[in-house]
Amino acid sequence: MHVLGREADGDRAASLPTVRLGSFLARDGTAGAPVGVDADRPHAGVVFGKRGTGKSYTLGVLAEGLADASGVSPVVVDPMGVFEGLRAVGGPTVEPSIRPDAVPASAWPDLLGLDPTGGPGGVVWRAVADATAGAGTVSVADLRDRVAEADAPESARLAAANHLRLAASWGAFDAEAPPITALATDGTPTVLDLAGVPEAAAAAVVRAVARGLYDARIGGDLDRLPWLLVDEAHAFFGGVADPALRTLLTRGRAPGVSLVCATQRPGALPSVAVSQSDLLVCHRLTAERDVARLTEAEATYLAGGLAERLPTGTGEALVVDDATETSHTVRVRERRTPHGGGSPRASDAGASDGPAADAPDAPEPEGPR
């Protein structure tokens, strides 16, 4: 098997943890030799492709493969609720909750949409900084108490309290939330179900998880190498999660944290997401801005023309492998767990005129939520 992201190809290589990605795709459309992704060392990767070309599916293939690999622990950020099928390989789907102090005081004003330089934003910043200076747990109610007692004009205190009340309503903060390390204790994929979660809360969760995994590896609190797989990644850059994702991109590999960002809008990702990635998987793209981001990946060892070589079929992708300084066309293998993506079609509504009168109710989803 050709293994993307792996330089050495000695005798030992065959026994190293590897994710089966698919097979080479020949010019005549036939499938060739199997292709895998190295899971022995940490990597940064991107999966690009316009809607419906198979990005989420490919991210699911990676998560499945990581579930089989030893010594790693996949964590999937699922903003659209399409990765529930990964439960079939044993992974829990969790409605994520984080401790309020998992987001640093300096980021709280931004999280609440407040100006950090003064007024209510300044009151919130101070309240979080004071609350987290102590040793105990911190709840959003504690933060509101501190805001109420703050030495600030009443209008600033009231506005700050209102914003904190809103944050509490997101349901994402819990003083007793398990530590982030609990997400990556074994090899089963943990799916963070962020479907329907307000944008700001989802960003706070991604920040806390990305930073938490990084800190845990630095502090020696995680044995396995975590892989953070982020679907719809464009939604998390430029906001509260941005610094933590950039930390993983630029410094994550040293302590052993991998990051894979999937998006249909590569142009909305920062350049660093491409420049720091050693693995690029690109399904079909057409928008000029997105193709332009792809051409930034054209390292000197590629003769250029990546954009012209993008395959057109669903599940087909061009991969650029920095480790071996090569690019290939691959067909991504089929998932063995159910995939929840794909646009609904009116024609799927059934051949009959509507649901049968005696159709049974949909079964309740199994497992923990």
Ligand SMILES: Nc1ncnc2c1ncn2[C@@H]1O[C@H](COP(=O)(O)OP(=O)(O)OP(=O)(O)O)[C@@H](O)[C@H]1O
């Ligand atoms: N490798 C593959 N093998 C077989 N079918 C695939 C493959 N990749 C994608 N598909 C099919 O294409 C559909 C669309 O794929 P997917 O949901 O991953 O698209 P997407 O690019 O993530 O789109 P969106 O932007 O809407 O999330 C899937 O539901 C699946 O049926």
